[in-house]
Amino acid sequence: MLSKRLIVCLDVREGKLAKSIKFVDTKDIGDPVAKARQYYEDGADELVFYDINASRANRDITLKFVEAVAAQIFIPFSVGGGIRSIEDASKLRLAGAEKVNVNSAAVKRKELISEISGAIGAQSTILSMDVKKTTRTKEIPSGYEIVINDGTVMTGLDAIEWAKTGEKLGAGELVVNSIDADGTKDGYELTLTRMIADSVGIPVIASGGAGKPEHLYEAFATGHADAALVASIVHYGEYTCRQLKDYLHSRGIKVRTRF
């Protein structure tokens, strides 16, 4: 039986971990490769690196970084941030990323999803969507709207419709990131996650709001997610991946416990 996945998210900037992440072990500061290796050994099922501030200027640094990660971890990992073309996606794949994440650029030009999917395959194309709760209108019947540019710009796109569009255009997985829940540590946006998970035929990754192990359980049991993304809950040393998985296992969620 397929396991539910625990995905650890790391924010990087010019090949270094973003400052927002603190570390218990000081020798890891600034070295996302060592941190990635640690999560790999601790039982993370997958890693995602968001290259915040990705620009043309630091693209080569990012590729070098991806190569370094690929030599150290032997589980899938994806990279997101600043991917605007087939070329961007293909270079990341060649450098060793299993999958790429597109977000704002796909909202601005949705053909990007089909182009990347056609070039590197649906299984390697993840559509990440940032979502904000809003009032229900004719344009936004679900009451959830897609936002871009780190949550600063409302798009007028309904989240459910966008998820279905993404699937149709060839995305192989969806990351559903709730801007409202992000950083609160109060739990994932379960209504949103479930709505989307039940409307598409591709795996859905819940993102934003994980503060304790129960939240992951809810994402799977109530939110119908296929995977849950975590960041600060593991970065700050509150929980290890193994502890989170042991908890999920004890609650009857099928997770990979041997690694």
Place this chain on the structure above:
Amino acid sequence: MLAIIDYGAGNIGSVQRACAETGIQSVITANIDAIKSADRIIFPGVGAAPSAMENLNRTGLGVALKQAFAAGIPILGICIGAQVVLDRSEEGNTICLGLIPGTTVRFKMQDKSLKIPHIGWNNVQVMQSHPVLEGIGKEDEFYFVHSYYPQPAKKENVYAVSDYGGDFCCAVGYKNLFAVQFHPEKSGRFGLQMLQRFAKWNGKAQSISGNRGK
């Protein structure tokens, strides 16, 4: 030398890096002579059967692979490499290499909550012992990402199954060819161990009938 066949099928660098992690030297190559003279071969791949076969036919690597198989060189197929060794694939109704009788078929789910592609970690149940599968336990999981899987015509070619809305074949074998639907290079410790076993495999199937499961 272990040759990793380069036929433009995705992330083959990850296979080489996983080999390197376990101390196995390898070369990524599209050179037909290098493949025919290799000690062993990894036949990787991600993507679609039609484009994989088109590349194999156009480059002559398909013929080289058949010759290597006939010459008894141990071959490990991965993912698409486990699908196109059969006669045919439902994906684009593609004629494949025909090294093992059977057809590659698409998941047909009754249970609509089961998503396609099948992406993630799943258990592998060994149906027949094989040197490459040695030591795999019921709890061990491997990383899958696919919508199609190989369905050999004969049970004797099915070495392991996995459960996704029912059992499906995830490891096929015949003589010196062994192929898995999952990605050992992305399956952590257990995947790396499998690559190590392949690197030591003499190419004999040692199929013991009646020895089912572990």
